[in-house]
Amino acid sequence: MEREHFLIGTLGLDQHENGAVAVRRMLEEAQMRVTYVGRFNTPDSIAEEAAQAGVDxxxxxxxxxxYLDMVPELLEKLKERGDDRPVVIGGSxxxxxxxxxxxxxxxxxxFNGAPSDDQIIxxxxxxxxxxxxETA
Amino acid sequence: MTNGKDMNNAHPTTRSGIELQPYYMDADENAERPGEFPFTRGRRATAAAGLIHRELSGEGPAKKSNEQFKYLIEHGSTGLDVIGDAGSAAGLDPDHPLARVSCGTQGVSVCRRQDMTDLLRDIPLDKVSISCSLNPLTTVAATALAAEELNFPLEKLRGSLIHAPLYVESCCYAVHFPVEFRTRVALDSIEFCTKYMPKYHSYIEDTYFFSESGNDPVEEMALGFLQIRFLTRRLLERGLDIDSFAPRIAILVNCGMDFFEEIAKIRATRRIYSKMMRDEFGAKDPRSLAVVVTSHTSGLSLTAQQPANNIIRGSMQAMALALAGVQAMEISTFDEAFRTPSPEAHMVGLRTQQILSLEALPGKVTDPLGGSYFVESLTDEMENRIVARVKEFEDMGDPEELERKGVFADVFQQAMAKQQRDVSKGRQPVVGVNCHAVPEEQDTLLRDVAERKIEPYLSHVEEIIAWKKTRSMDRVNDALKRFADAVEGDANIIEAVRDALRADVTFGELKGTARQALGLDYDYYGRVEPPMKAVA
Incomplete structure (x- = not known):
């Protein structure tokens, strides 16, 4: 099976990156593939990059x-594009x-609370x- | 009833009546005393009677934050720490499409001259020191204009501003300027204060926020000293006298859970600073040698799980800070892991500091841990390691070049990953997270504050949009043209900002125009058009 592929990043002006960096490393250590987009993304840019990279x-x-405003906006953007890629979120x-x-x-x-690495993976x-x- | 101000030194004895000396020392007359070079044992010989108590504040528009300030002062705050919301920190006006949804939720929204005036109105600016975590390009100029409007003499104005040109883009508070311009803003801002605002701490080296990436205390201070040395050299190259600005540098340190190491770190910091200023930079004024250390307890050490435990963490960290002899402190609030501080959490943070100062009295004797085999040994070791690490960085090359190569970004990313890995693998015990956890349904104490949120102040966004339309755009455009010329030339950029703010140019417009003058897009996010183009 092809390695699982994720896009990881934050939205808008949220400058806290610790969580995104940590998840990126965790997934990479579990032999998964990560397209890391870091901070300062918009719902549009995330939808576009996810499609370009072909992430799961x-x-x-x-x-x-x-996130309360921007995640729903991201879901909307994906819907507009006919993109049914799953979106997951995490953070305290x-x-x-x-x-x-x-x-x-x-x-x-x-992923809120304190999920273990294994639970997330x-x-x-x-x-x-x-x-x-489903797609196959 | 009293606010406790006159009670700080009401106990010159212990409870049993044992008379206390201001400090204690070795029988050896040559042993180091507090208040003497190299200041390991403290800036002053007498205990920190005037320890400044602050809590992080700022919410909504400036007027709302000003009410919050007054509330905190009424309840015994002796200093303020104002933080901007996400847009203000990034230099975006609240009507920027990406800034609207966070307008005023994580701090105060400031984007124009009158906001700063509203923020500072009726605050005794010569007594209450305001520490600013705001955009470095506009803060000092806007503060100076606010003081002018409030008829407050600039030379008496207290307060401080953080500068971190080498690191801001890599961890937090990114402003989307190239490093050379960020450095220029810092240097011009310090020079401006030296000229007009002599009591203002023109340069806070904030090691707090970059240690929150997970860097250990040695790395925290090494990065801090690297930046202090870099900016100091550049100011000296401009021909400034070291004693004209060194007394107005302060260091804002973090305090995590490793109690004794944090104390040793602060003692070592004072020693490193004084030796560096005297022996390397030739400072002579005693005030240039004894650095002011302010502090903030670690938000990173707090947990979303069992939030009441964070009150204990905050008080232990505050105790370490008091024993280390800092000049000011603030405590990260118990709800920091999941929200912008609630009023209840603010009050617990402030009360923790007051209990510490008035009941536990760790500050009655200066450097009470001085002479402890353990603390002295740890202080020496911290000094050696911090100095060695600074040298390692400096041997790698010019700090601006290191920033461009991504060396610092890498340092922060590594630290973030390591911190999370240490916690998730259980190498670093965190009660309530990787040990002594409880099921979510039992974790209810103080949880309710998490569900109460601050809604974005959309009415303020509308107010700014309407206000922008009332301005004379010819005046705004003229001012922006002059400002762009100043960015391209080598005039003091803060003076240019001040002139532009007088013409009602906004902070976001200044940032965008500076970006354009530097050959970049007006808006980093490509969402906003420049006002000059809009008029044409």
């Missing part, structure tokens, strides 16, 4: 409340009730597997 999943690291700023709200809007998985693997099966 888009991962957004969230450390300020901007995401509260339990917001996690539910984001899932209801179409986010495929939310397993969830992402499952997501890629079911997505690829």
């Amino acid at each position: 999943v888009i991962g957004i690291s969230c450390h300020s409340w901007e 700023v995401i509260t339990a009730s917001d996690a539910e709200r984001m899932k209801a809007l179409g986010v495929s998985a939310v 397993d969830t992402l693997r499952d997501l890629v597997r079911s997505k690829r099966t």
Whole structure:
């Protein structure tokens, strides 16, 4: 099987990068492929780069409340493009009730609280597997 | 009732009545005393009676933040630390398409001269020192204009501004300017203050924010000293006298959970600074040798899990800072892991500092840990390692060149990855995260504050849009043209900013125009057109 491929980055003016960097390293160490876009992305630029790179999943690291507006905007942009790539988000700023709200809007998985590396990797693997099966 | 100000030194004895000396020392008369070179034991011989208590503040428009300031001062804050929201930090006006959704949520929204006036109105600026985490291009000029409008003499103005031209793009507070321009802004800003604002700390070396990437205390201070040395050399090259600016440099350090190492770090920092200023840079004024150390407890050490534990972390870190003899402190609030500080968390942070100063009294005796075999040994070792690491960086080449090559970006990225790996692999115990965790449904204490959010101040965005339309665009464009010329020339950029702000040019317009004059796109994000073009 081709290696799982993820886009990892943050949205808008959120300058906290620790989480994104850490997840990137974690996935790379698990032999997954990462297209790392770092900070200062817009919903448009993320949607475009995800399509260009042909990633399996888009991962957004969230450390300020901007995500509450920008993640739904990203979902909208993807929909407009007819792109059904899964979006996952993570970060300590995401509260339990917001996690539910984001899932209801179409986010495929939310990593808040303190998930272990294995939990994150397993969830992402499952997501890629079911997505690829669905597409195949 | 009292605000406690007059109670700080009300206990010259212990509770049992034992009389206390201002400091204690070895029987050897030649042993180092506090207040003497190389200042390992403290800037002054007497205890830090006037320790400045601050809490991070700033929310919504300037007027709203000004109310918050007054509230904190009424409750015993003796200093303020104002942080800009995401747009203000990046130099974008609140009507920028990417800045709207965070307008005022993580700090104050400031984008024009009158915002700074509203922010500082009725604050006793000669007594309450305002530490600014705001955009370096515009802050000093806007502060000077605000003081002018508020009829406050510039020469009495206290406060401080962070400069980190070598590192801002790599970890936090990116402003999207090339490193040479960031350096020029820092140097011009320091020179401007030396000329007009002699009591203002024109240059805070903020090692806090880049240590929050996960760098250890040796790396934190090595990066800090590297930048201090770089900027000092460049100021000397401009012909400034070392004693004209060195007394107004202060260092804002982080304080993590390694209690004794943090204390040793601060003692070593004072020693390294004084030796460097005297022996390498030839400073003679005693104030140039005894550096002011201010501090902030570590947000990175706080957890979203079991947030009440963060109150304990904050108080332990604050105790370390008090024992190390810092001049000012602030405590990261217990909710920092998941939100901009709530009013409740602000108050706990402030009360922690007050309990420390008024009840536990660690500051009654200067450098109470001086002479401890452990602390002295650790201080020496920290000094050696920090100095060696600075030399390693300097041997690699010119710091601006290192920045362009991405050396610092790499240092920060490595630190971020290592920090998370150490926690996730359990190498660094964090209670509530990788040990002594509880199921989410049981983790309820103080959780409710996480669900209460600050909504973006969209009405302020509308106000700015409307206000922009009331300006004379001819005047704005003239001012921007003059400013662009100043960026292309070598005039003091802060004086040019001040002139432009008088014509109601906004901070975002200044940033964009500076970018254009430097040959870059007006808007880094390609979303906003320059006002000059809009008029044409």
